[in-house]
Amino acid sequence: MGGVSATTADPMRARTWPRSLTRVPYWVYQDEDNYRAEQERLFHGPFWSYLCLEAELAEPGDYCATFIGEQPVLVTRDEDGQIYAFENRCAHRGALIAMADHGHARDFTCVYHAWTYNLQGDLTAVAFADGIGGNGGMPPGFCMAEHGPRKLRLAIVHGLVFGTLDNELPDIEEYLGEEILDRIGRVLAGRKPVILGRFTQMLPNNWKLYAENVKDSYHASILHLFFTTFGINRLSQRGGIIVSEHGGHHVSYSAIDRGQQADDEYSRQRIRSEGEYRLTDPSMLDGFSEVGDDITLQILSVFPGFVLQQIQNSVAVRQILPVGVDRTRLNWTYLGFEEDTEEQRLVRLKQANLVGPAGYVSMEDGVIGGFVQRGIAGAAGEFATVQMGGDGYSSSESRVTEASVRGFWQVYREALGFEVAEKDDDA
Amino acid sequence: MTDAKTADAMTVIARAQASYVRAIDSDDLEAWPDFFTDPCFYQITSADNYRRGLPVGLIWADSRGMLKDRVSALREANIYERHSYRHLLGQPAVIAETTESGVREVDSETPFLVLRITGDGPTDVFASGVYIDRYVLDGSSALLRSRAVVCDSSRIDTLLALPL
Numbered sequence: 001m002g003g004v005s006a007t008t009a010d011p012m013r014a015r016t017w018p019r020s021l022t023r024v025p026y027w028v029y030q031d032e033d034n035y036r037a038e039q040e041r042l043f044h045g046p047f048w049s050y051l052c053l054e055a056e057l058a059e060p061g062d063y064c065a066t067f068i069g070e071q072p073v074l075v076t077r078d079e080d081g082q083i084y085a086f087e088n089r090c091a092h093r094g095a096l097i098a099m100a101d102h103g104h105a106r107d108f109t110c111v112y113h114a115w116t117y118n119l120q121g122d123l124t125a126v127a128f129a130d131g132i133g134g135n136g137g138m139p140p141g142f143c144m145a146e147h148g149p150r151k152l153r154l155a156i157v158h159g160l161v162f163g164t165l166d167n168e169l170p171d172i173e174e175y176l177g178e179e180i181l182d183r184i185g186r187v188l189a190g191r192k193p194v195i196l197g198r199f200t201q202m203l204p205n206n207w208k209l210y211a212e213n214v215k216d217s218y219h220a221s222i223l224h225l226f227f228t229t230f231g232i233n234r235l236s237q238r239g240g241i242i243v244s245e246h247g248g249h250h251v252s253y254s255a256i257d258r259g260q261q262a263d264d265e266y267s268r269q270r271i272r273s274e275g276e277y278r279l280t281d282p283s284m285l286d287g288f289s290e291v292g293d294d295i296t297l298q299i300l301s302v303f304p305g306f307v308l309q310q311i312q313n314s315v316a317v318r319q320i321l322p323v324g325v326d327r328t329r330l331n332w333t334y335l336g337f338e339e340d341t342e343e344q345r346l347v348r349l350k351q352a353n354l355v356g357p358a359g360y361v362s363m364e365d366g367v368i369g370g371f372v373q374r375g376i377a378g379a380a381g382e383f384a385t386v387q388m389g390g391d392g393y394s395s396s397e398s399r400v401t402e403a404s405v406r407g408f409w410q411v412y413r414e415a416l417g418f419e420v421a422e423k424d425d426d427a
Numbered sequence: 428m429t430d431a432k433t434a435d436a437m438t439v440i441a442r443a444q445a446s447y448v449r450a451i452d453s454d455d456l457e458a459w460p461d462f463f464t465d466p467c468f469y470q471i472t473s474a475d476n477y478r479r480g481l482p483v484g485l486i487w488a489d490s491r492g493m494l495k496d497r498v499s500a501l502r503e504a505n506i507y508e509r510h511s512y513r514h515l516l517g518q519p520a521v522i523a524e525t526t527e528s529g530v531r532e533v534d535s536e537t538p539f540l541v542l543r544i545t546g547d548g549p550t551d552v553f554a555s556g557v558y559i560d561r562y563v564l565d566g567s568s569a570l571l572r573s574r575a576v577v578c579d580s581s582r583i584d585t586l587l588a589l590p591l
Contacts, residue, residue, distance in 0.1 A: 198476065199473065202585065281496055348483075358485040363586050
């Protein structure tokens with residue numbers, strides 16, 4: 001385990017975590033042992049992971065095959081109308097219980113030996129349990145109730161289904177805190193989401209590089225030209241970031257500042273993103289007030305790997321899933337709402353061009369993590385520096401800050417149980 | 428539809444598609460919108476979304492202007508590693524043909540395989556799928572009124588920048 005002191009000969013010794021949250025050791029994106037520790041301590045640990053949308057389980061019998069970290073999970077709606085989740089792994093030999101990502105079933109029968117589970121994940125039948133003609137079969141003491149996939153604890157927040165394998169973890173409301181809960185509610189409360197489509201983006205980098213990128217409001221209008229040129233998001237717009245009390249969750253938002261003149265801050269900083277670029281068909285940006293306020297951008301993350309995004313009228317949830325130390329699966333689910341007019345639906349389809357694997361404002365996020373992953377090869381002993389906006393992780397009205405990135409590492413280093421250095425070498 | 432007419436439609440469409448993929452693969456993206464009528468419809472989606480009737484696209488455009496904007500964004504705005512495609516198309520299957528007010532329209536489907544070469548390589552299989560098209564035919568010219576690029580997989584490696 002990284003961070004635990006060991007003998008001088010042990011390379012793990014180098015993995016004590018820096019005291020200052022402004023330093024992030026590069027090995028954390030590279031190390032296989034650390035990756036395995038994350039599966040256990042984060043994804044199977046005391047954290048709520050996003051699983052799917054309630055809207056994906058509209059009818060009794062609907063199910064979703066999803067993941068908590070690397071682990072396959074089934075989320076179902078049973079005949080009683082309730083949602084259940086359990087490991088997607090047969091209690092017999094470990095095969096997947098269901099293979100389709102989204103489907104409908106009355107029960108699940110493992111294809112290997114036909115062990116059958118109900119929609120709540122209880123084992124209900126074992127093929128040839130009594131043998132044939134008095135021969136074979138399970139031993140008399142075999143009890144089906146003692147065999148079954150582990151069940152997850154579930155929580156539903158404004159139609160978002162979260163799950164955990166930890167029974168001690170506080171309720172989701174306490175986990176998120178009031179501010180984050182309110183901001184989820186701002187986009188989703190009282191509305192019924194409609195799935196407009198799904199894509200999966202395979203990222204050539206460690207999952208944390210993407211998680212950090214989401215929280216990094218500093219890069220948004222520098223790397224992404226589309227944002228700045230069309231006034232979707234400028235750091236000088238009215239807005240701010242909210243970091244949850246413990247650091248793990250964040251919201252970055254901006255609103256149209258109706259009083260403000262166009263500023264020249266970007267050209268003074270000689271930032272590439274001040275362009276002369278104009279659209280031939282600007283109808284793509286003709287949006288509407290998403291929920292009746294002036295906020296045109298709200299990016300919200302929940303530790304460890306959930307994102308809710310409103311970029312103008314493009315609303316989507318993103319699920320960040322590690323699939324290897326340098327490979328990440330990013331699931332995009334695009335949303336509309338039942339109350340949408342035809343015109344509003346058209347706006348959403350047009351503005352979906354802004355996001356996703358081909359998105360005008362998110363395309364770069366697909367490569368930037370890979371650039372870092374490649375850039376840090378051979379630099380396991382070096383550190384990233386995240387000093388923008390100080391060394392803490394409190395909310396601020398400025399988005400020129402890396403506070404929410406530092407908040408992520410505060411929660412992360414504690415969860416992984418690293419030893420924190422008494423003093424940083426060159427601090 | 429007579430066999431001769433079908434053969435003729437196939438030829439015209441195959442010729443138009445050969446030019447279409449040549450424009451993309453040889454980095455002549457500025458020519459790409461000209462393969463469409465205006466207005467038009469262009470979408471890149473997955474077989475799963477398509478089958479379920481889920482309307483969103485990785486790219487979604489309903490005007491030639493939106494296609495032009497894609498090209499200028501790729502040229503002027505977006506950051507991505509230099510890469511190129513190699514499109515390999517199957518034969519277009521002519522599904523249906525209509526003529527209304529003298530305008531001849533043909534529905535066709537063409538399977539594709541796209542290899543992507545990032546930097547100097549390697550050559551990776553990037554996408555396979557089918558173009559589900561409606562062409563407007565006028566003599567020997569064919570313009571796309573609608574193209575749904577339906578990728579067999581829902582997974583996109585890293586990003587999708589250049590059109591398919």
